[in-house]
Amino acid sequence: MTITEKSGAETAAEEGRITDEDIERAKAQIGIPVNQRDEAWNKVPSADTITHFAFGCGDDNPLFYDPAYGATTRWHGQIASPTFPIATGLDQTPKFTDPERKKLFRGLFRGTGKYYSGVKWTWYRPIYAGRPVLAENYTLDVQVKESEFSGGRSVKETFRYLYVDIDGNPIATRDESYINAERQGSKKSGKLKNIERKHWTPEEFAEVEAAYEAEVRRGAEPQWWEDVAVGDDLPPVMKGPLTVVDIISMHMGWGWGGYGVGPLKFAHKLRKRMPAFYQPDEYGVPDVVQRLHWDAARAQALGIPAPYDYGQMRAAWISHLLTNWIGDDGWLAEMDLQMRGFNYHGDIHRCTGKVTAKGDTADETVSVDVFATSQRDEATTRGTAKVLLPSRATGAVVLPIPDVDLRRRGAQVVSRVSGKVGDELRRLYGE
Template sequence: MTTAQQDDSAVIEGRITDEDIERARAQIGIAVHQRDEPWNKLPNADAISHFAWGCGDDNPLFHDPEYGAATRWHGQIASPTFPIATGLDQTPKFTDPERKKLFRGLFRGTGKYYAGVKWTWYQPIYAGRPVLMEVYTQDVEVKESQFSGGRSVKETYRYLYVDVDGNPIATRDEAYINAERHGSKKSGKLAGIERQRWTPEEFEEVEQAYEAEVRRGADPRWWEDVTVGEELPPIMKGPLTVVDIISMHMGWGWGGYGVGPLKYAHQLRKRMPAFYTPDEYGVPDIVQRLHWDPERAKALGIPAPYDYGQMRAAWVSHLLTNWIGDDGWLFEMDLQMRGFNYHGDIHRCTGSVSAKGDGPGEVVSVDVAATNQRDETTTRGSAKVLLPSRETGAVVLPVPDDELRRRGAQVASRKAGRVGEEMRRIHGE
């Protein structure tokens, strides 16, 4: 068998190659232009509200400009994970053949699964203020996949979001597992799991949990009143349905996949044919459909369609912002995804205070989790929050380190002109 035939065979079977691993490691630290436009080129009040709506978060701070005007933020602000729906990328496209080759089509045919994310937030996002971004590989780790039974590669990408002056708004360090698809069937790890069937009595408990949700809102949660071991009021999410997936996409867009309907789909099929596989009727459809297509999920050895990791990250941030109130600040959230959240599953998001800084206004640490109706904790992690103090006053927003500020300045200094174009378009000039 020739090298080319071996490469084609690896793609068909979805195998991870040593050559792809080497290329992935060579990409570390190099910013890559994102081919697809952000869903929201310039954040506006509706976009900010639609994103929170898609996450099931009805906090008026994220929906109502008049409500926001009465808070310390002086206006409506975006919910924490909203940056995934915006960010103009002014990174130059690669022109040299070697660089193009380095970034061409890694791990084709493998399954790519969201493994976790670490968010850090430095300032809020407001309507009408542009957000710039860049993305680059931060780390590459090779391991045996517990899920698929084959070899896997964990890639961590850093998304850096900055304002037009280059000041960091947030970083999002997102980890994905590339797993050999053939392994999920062979491992049988998910055998025996069936989609949940709900009795009226069981579902009534879900409804009661929604009714019991508590939001701190305008009543400040003072640093002095928090105690280690304190439980956060839980929030309910689910049972997960196709409507929940659709609603998330309505607020988020397609998450950089470049997916679209009709002619847009035709154009993407030409550009990325490997992103499509025929359904049982012979129609090429996106591999991403395993989030809503039961037959596609079963073909991959998964008992039912499942959510996006970005959804659970938004859900946990909802838990945290409910608890800290309008005057607090969610500084950091680090989550690991430890299992699938299937259609029909609920997730009860919970948290408890694990540590508290030595003085007024210091960081409060919180352990967080999301648990389904099978008592499986599919999401676990930690968060750091800042709360107002009766002694020292309002929260002081965190300051990025010098390295991040320098990188942010480079992001803002790129002269692609897209920010000006968007501002002129919005203002009709």
């Protein structure tokens, strides 16, 4: 190959095309723990990082936001908001050293658009400040389909993230799905061409402000299992209109979500390591493809009317709705969400829910359907949740117990000795 020739993989990456080779490699990765590219933003949870995450999600629930408040609850201290694990977790997985394994995990679907499509969370115990969280992740499933959005081929990847404490007890699992879509397809399909960014009148915005004022948080008043009935509506939670500040604030608590994005020399290092992650802007400066979350020109170049939020934001918003309703004494056990559309800058999302099922005893979960609906009356997020509530008859919630296979996997996570846990505790406490 001459200096001007390019390989098929390089050409595909530049054109944002999905290759059969990448699909086969993605399927071969199923079940194999992989070392994360970048360390967690919050290596060990602290009161500050837990508070900052809640702030970034726009959730002022004092159980998550105020370090002093938790001491007055059954948790005896501040606990993290449900989706906080995305911002923490010391990775114990060793890096691959054999050439074949390194080749298997190198650079999948380079240059394509990667869109968050849904997540299923399951929670077993709370996260406290000063208590390390260990993590591993691996591919759970790979599906190939024609993309309704982009008009081209797409691949749905589902990744499992397992979070455990230093004894190996599972804290949570997060099964997160992404659609890899051929980048030019969205522009060619024209599916979004009739959507325009919302312009708000003073009267319309006053209704938004009123919705914020009307938010109801159960807090210290128990949401008793006996008082809940099928058909009950959850008090709604308002989010938006979405702005760049909202995106920045989410990153303040979350970090960069494992992408390793950073400023200046950190960007230089990432460009060397992942050149396909950068595309020149209109001035010739390579910038992250992720900028379509705040760069209007980049979004429009891809056929998207305006920048849009992260799926992780909407997952946090729905958890805000649910934790407001269940109160300090309830437990959010499971949340399964699908992202059905974009949440553009300028959009609101009104988070709502309805009780759909209730077990015969308080030891069984209460089921809820949940939605996040824009000012266009489009439910861009919908899903289900399961919660546990205290009972006047039987007392406090009993936290869920993971199945034996998950507990065994958790034991394997903590059995890998890397020294990271001790290093971070010494750094945190100065010992």
